[in-house]
Amino acid sequence: MSEPDTENRATIRDVAQAAGVSISTVSRAFARPGRVSASTAKRVFAAADALGYRARAVDTPTPADDRRLHGILAISVADIANPVFADYVKSAQHQCMSKGFGLMVIDAEETGAIERNALRLAHAHVDGFILASSRASDVTIRKIAEIKPAVTINRPVRGLQSISGDPAPGLEAAIGRLVDLGHDSLTYLSGPEASWQDGMRWRTISASCARHRITLRRVPGTAPTYAGGYGIAPTFLDNPTTAVIAYNDIAAIGFMAALRARGYSVPGDVSVIGVDDLPVSMLVEPRLSSVRLPRRQLGRQAVDALIGRLHHTESHPNFEPVMLPSSFVERASIGPAHP
Secondary structure, eight states, rough: OOOTTOOOOOOHHHHHHTTSHHHHHHHHHHHHHGGSSSHHHHHHHHHHHHOOOOOOOSSSSEEEEEETTOOOEOOOOOOOTSSHHHHHHHHHHHHHTTTOOEEEEOOOOOOOHHHHHHHHHHHTOSSEEEESSSOHHHHHHHHHHHHSSSHHHHHHTTSSEEEEEOOHHHHHHHHHHHHHTTOOOEEEEEEOTTTTHHHHHHHHHHHHHHHHHHHHEEESOOOOOOOHHHHHHHHHHSSOOOOEEEEEESHHHHHHHHHHHHHHHHHTTTTEEEEEOOGGGGGGSSSEEEEEHHHHHHHHHHHHHHHHHHTOOOSSOOOEEEEEEEEEEOTOOOOOOOO
């Protein structure tokens, strides 16, 4: 076995020699791994990593093969400034790199029109889409999937593979803990109307409060942001409850800041719970109790599901929604109810 040319970067021939396979096998392993055995693909990728080799367009099938892969996936997120979506992007990018793919990021800016236009422009350059908490309609998402394979995160759509965080276990545990602390009234500060997760959270909270005989209010949120949470406080104070669950941590933190600015204590006057369990939840005062969702795992599994579709590893794809459980993390923002 000859050594790779040290004066130039590693070539596909070097990888083939190191892995003990043909050049065409290396090409297939990168362009369409489903056409080689799992053990062969693993050997090829290990050799490529050791040599510092990265597949180039010239190593993929020739232009005559109109089904060749670009080696790039796209992920669309509702708001890249939100740490939740940043986690999706980071985990998806790391998983893509481990599979020999690149990742294009689309920031929809919480706007369906921006998302649709960006996806339209991207479709010719990518192999498939990951739609994270998409605000587009089901019809639009299915049309996108007719052009290129698509997987959704936190947005089940009939006929597509979806990977979602199940808020029910964490929310039910949170409400159970509030009951233990003597709370009998709760307000939900809601999220975007187009958010599937918002609907899931509201249904779970409603059912749990009914079981525990807790009075429940819903206050529509203006935006799932710090400013949105801050601005909703006056509406809440018009008819307050002893506890609050916000759509996400960022809105909960803004809401707590608004309460403090008006002379109210958390958790002395109001207990507050967020959703997502962002790192910032442990930095605010009081530290925020939160429902933890498995964000990194969602991103990784979405990439695996999409690449599986691209490589046709399943003759009959399973489109049953995958639901990953949440959990409740108690911190200092909740306490005993006060009359």
